[in-house]
Amino acid sequence: MQLVLPDFDVLAADSVETACSMLRAHQGMAQFLAGGTDLLVKMKLRKLMPRYLINVKGIPGLDQINCDGDRLRIGALNTIQAIQSSETVTREIPMLSRAAGVLGTMPIRNLGTLGGNLGNASPSAEFGPPLLVLEASVRCLGQGGERMIPMTEFFLGPGKSALHPDEMITEVHVPTPPNRAKCVYLKHSLRKMDVAMVGAAVLMLLDGDVCRDVRIALGAVAPTPFRARKAEAALRGSKLAGDRAESELLEEVARIGSEESSPIDDLRGAASYRKRIVGMLVKQGLAQTIARARE
């Protein structure tokens, strides 16, 4: 069956202010159009029927990636491919370029943007778990001016974010992790190009054989990507001596992480299977980051 787009008009915005005022003028009837890889699919499926698409791709200055001191500033219009191939991102936070590299296929990565990935607010958004463990913030602009939304407050539910109806994401600010911290993002999907059945990001900071800090975030297994705080608390401050006690502890932390998830049954996998995968990915993520920290 061939799906056809409903009728719409395209409005071209040449600045964030213009884009936001267009959105206000057509409130409830307009959507920003970046890469269109989420939006146009939803329109074809009649899940969204905006009368106006506000093309934001021509807004200058939102495709920059800058490192100022201890944080990266990644413009919302950067494509996924630009993030994957950015030398700055690869050098400062390799986990982010790896997460970009497992999102969809090359044509999707060439079109899709970071702003669209967050703006779509999917529970399986690839950038959700990595940006949560990195404690990033989303910079946005609207009628009320500019504000920063911490990632932990950004996702509100499937397709729902903390953005006000007239706000546009302009940048994502990502603190570079402390020097010795190790991060990993792991994705499980049926085929490599598919949306995640489970995504897990882990950040580990070891001090000798003590876990000084650990952050664990999960995607595609709850209404929003989220931090698995109980699993983190079970590990933070513990001694990791590479012995049997460590292996039992990691097993327990993975079990708690799995308990914290609340996946649904869908085409991508059964809830019970996803819960098992959560445990496996959390354990793998912990083991990989601990091994790297010991190198």
Ligand SMILES: Cc1cc2nc3c(=O)[nH]c(=O)nc-3n(C[C@H](O)[C@H](O)[C@H](O)COP(=O)(O)OP(=O)(O)OC[C@H]3O[C@@H](n4cnc5c(N)ncnc54)[C@H](O)[C@@H]3O)c2cc1C
């Ligand atoms: C075949 C296929 C495979 C895919 N695989 C994956 C995958 O593995 N992982 C994954 O996470 N996603 C995947 N996606 C989804 C999609 O490609 C990504 O989420 C992409 O990053 C969306 O970006 P976009 O620029 O195309 O967004 P758009 O489709 O242009 O926009 C998406 C939504 O965000 C809003 N929006 C766009 N930009 C902004 C902004 N700056 N501020 C506020 N709101 C904004 C739009 O109004 C719209 O509601 C896949 C999609 C397809 C079609």
